[in-house]
Amino acid sequence: MSYQQPQPGQPQQPGWGQQPPAPKKSNAGKIVGFSCLGIVVVVILFAIGGAILFAGDADDSSSASKPAATEPAAKQTKGADDKADEPKKEKPADAPVAVSAKKATFKKSVIADNDNYTSVQVTVRNNGDKDIDVNPLYFSITDTGGSKHTAELGVDEDQMDTVKLAPGENLTGTITGKGTFTAKYVTYTDGLIGDSVRGDVS
Secondary structure, three states, X not given: OOOOOOOOOOXXXXXXXXXXXXXXXOOHHHHHHHHHHHHHHXXXXXXXXXXXXHHHHHHHHHHHHHHHHHHHHHHHOOOHHHHHOHHHHHOOOOOOEEEEEEEEOOXXXXXXXXXXXXXXXXXXXXXXXXOEEEOHHHEEEEEOOXXXXXXXXXXXXXXXXXXXXXXXXEEEEEEEEEOOOOEEEEEEEOOOOOOEEEEXXX
């Protein structure tokens, strides 16, 4: 069948001499483009957040490493006499709480079922400007082997009392651990989770 132009004067049929309509564009391209753009934005946000976190860690680690770098230099200038005083420097006189300890004989109470305990006489002094709480449960004993012993309640007649110490006050009593061992130091923790203060056993 051959294609013929309509004769002049004849009505044109639909579609003759007109361009075919343009095909409808699909929105799939736009959706894919916006999805990719969203992923790129999320990746950039994560990258910025990570850079901020790592920058903060770097600042912390650099500031933490600076004092460590200066400590060896300070230690090199110390004499032999200064090294003997190092334990005293761990608990300066102006610290809010001072702890001292010495060996004591275990005095069995009516609650104790045997003599298999070790007692240490401990003195706590409040050097701060606020009241502090003292409780036998706030103490632990560490032996010469590095083992930690929690306080056993009521087994020693001279057990440390549970009191509130005002500034300038001190209290002496025994802290007792289960078993027979050689005590090295006593640790007092303010309120179980507060700051810890150590006192060597003399």
